[in-house]
Amino acid sequence: MAEEQTALELRHVTKLYAGTVALEDVSLTIRRGEVHGLIGKNGAGKSTLVGIISGLVAPSSGEIWINGQKYTSLSPITAKHQHISIITQEPQVIEESTVMENFFMPGYLDDKKVIDWSEMRRRAVEILDRAGFPIDVSVKMRNLSISERQLLLVIKACFVENAEIVIMDEVSASLSQKDQAILYRLIDDLISAGKTIVFISHHTEELLRVCDWVTVIRDGHNVGSVMRENLDKKKLASLIVGSTNYDEQIMEDMSSMIREEEVFALKNFTSYGKFEHISLSVRMGEIVGLAGLRGSGRTELMKSVVGIDAYDDGTVWVAGSQKHYRSPAAARDDGVLYLTEEREAEGLIPIASIQKNLTVSILPRISRWGVLQTKKEEQLADDLIRTLDVKAFSRNQNIGQLSGGNKQKVLVGKIMAYTPLVCLLDEPTRGVDIEAKESILNTIHHELRKQSCVIITSPGVEDLIKICDRILVLYEGKIIDQFSREEFSEKEIYRAMQGEVIHIDEVRNNES
């Protein structure tokens, strides 16, 4: 039997970041002509690994072998020489240029000084025909949907760049169902042409469908490269989640603080295409987790509640009366506050001081007759900085100079300053180090719930398990499952997030 050829191999690769180990001694073999899947929870080290393969991140130690050649680190240029193409999660196109220009960018048709438009058009049409994706090549990218742009980039990588190794980083996440079918067909074509594909996805079902091998990354380690034949959804989920016992890490039960009064409820809340028929009810002092993959509708849901986005149907109830907020200002006046997942773009004002950022939402409260009460503001800022343990030398420091974790603490502090009635926290622990995460979760668990009810999402289930009293699972815009505190199991919640209904019927039966 002829030995299979190795296309790409990592040997004992380690990547250290200041304070954390992102990858530790990872070895991985990707054979020529296979679709190799990569999966792992958020923060498992998957994106570092992808960065190393695509030449954007230099490993701290270890070797990378491509086609029998050894490298200690890759750069985008070596990646190009070795015919490696990367397609990222968010399609990178030049919006004001046409499809064919984007195809042949940046070299246009090499070796020609003058752009030969008719030749370019001919080739572009030919490629699209071959790919079975008929689209006008002189349309500007701006006029195409995200899904179409993404697919065109896949086609570019396959047929224009003639890549030997194609890395698809959560490509299917932005594809429509129709375009997904085309993607799967393209993958089949590529494989029969002897190319190699690294396929990164959050969806276990998709991986099992597309890949020949799947590698699972957990806590910076390769916990196994397994052939598809030996895998099913359940097995994959347990590999991803591992057997870590979270019981010890669950913070103490604070359900005694939950009071009977219902503070916040949604009835049949719907925004077509984003989320549908969401009904939920939260009591005073309760923390409810919303678990769901990116795109499951959690962010959209929260933004619609506070009036950033519109919704189509259903009602919002706050403290017993029906509300329809048309701006975040209106929601805030009722004590409904939203913490955005987009810390830099939507959360903070980078050139303002920590103090000014903390008090954005409560200006009327720290003023008399419209004049700011400086002492009161300073006192409040100092208190919050202490409670949240923000590492800064002064409340007057610009927030842009803080680290990610400390910025996030300020964002939480902004919400706390208001002492809201309803907190909608969208990934408050996103992109922060362990210490900051602990301190944020602690604050929510012990402080924030005192006078409010909390709905929280998180990039990882484990954060929700630690502090929530109840977890609802969103899948494709619908609540498909519910877990109470005694039933928390990372594995099962993870499976539910993949669309497997586990026990909602039981829950319903118990309640009735």
Add this chain to the structure above:
Amino acid sequence: MSLKTKIKLALLDNLVWVLLAAFFIANAFFTPAFLGMKNQLNILYQSATLGLLVLGMGIVMMVGELDLSMEATLAFAPGIVILAARQLNMGPVTCILLTLVLGTVIGFFNGFFVAKLKTNSFLLTMSSQIVMRGLVLFLVPFSLAGLDKGYTFLGRGRIGAIQIAILVLIVVYIIFEFIFHKTVFGRKFTLTGGNRRAAYISGINTDRVVIYAFMLAGLLSALAGLVTAGRQNAVSNSMGEGMVMMAFAGAILGGCSFNGGMGKPVGMLGGTLLLGMIDNALNLNGVDVNLVSATKGGLIFLAILLDRLRFKMSADIMHKENVRKLSAVQSNS
């Protein structure tokens, strides 16, 4: 933080005043007739119109927009009001109030389109600038002279040796310094300019803030128009032409940025005075009028370079301070 660092930061924060002081001292030695009380008052008097425009522009820049129409409003508001007054026999007080109201309304118009219809403020205010200047040139003859004494009081009047225009400039700056330093209303401007989306999500009605900024710019332009008309004892149809670029220069020297979120009136006043002083010193030194303009441009360029340097130095000091404090915390624990 040590006292030395504190002083360093304070000086960097008010760099324009440091430059102003340096320029003042240099001229006190080398420029004849510069130091006299009369000349100093003259500088202030000559700066009054520009100072009001700089403040207006600075406020619009705080929220991250810009207003090219200010120089046209400066002529349009008094021009239209005086024309109407001649037909309707209005008294001077009514005229002054109407001029200010008209300026504010023009600002509202600009702000409304920028905030609600999300038009680009450069394009929108450029078009309103052209429209207003065109109308003024069409409606107002070369100049309308023989204005009422009450109407020209702000520009011509004096108390003892001090012109009213100087008092207007100073009082307006004190009021706005208070507003932007101490009130909720003022705080919202820099927050909106710093990150409009974040401010909106935090519950600030950012559209309204943007509209207010343009209204204030319109109001200040009209006030500058009153001062100018008073100074020349007439409303001419070319008043304010070309001043908008100087208004930008003053605002940027005063610490504003095209990205928004920055600026305080004290700094803008410094910027205005620096420009006025440069003008004055070059004139006193007998520099040719056309060369004055070129030299001024060069000095502004230099000042803006210094301003960038200031930004970097200030960030460096802050960074070092942070590192120092964090390592102190670690060695303690």
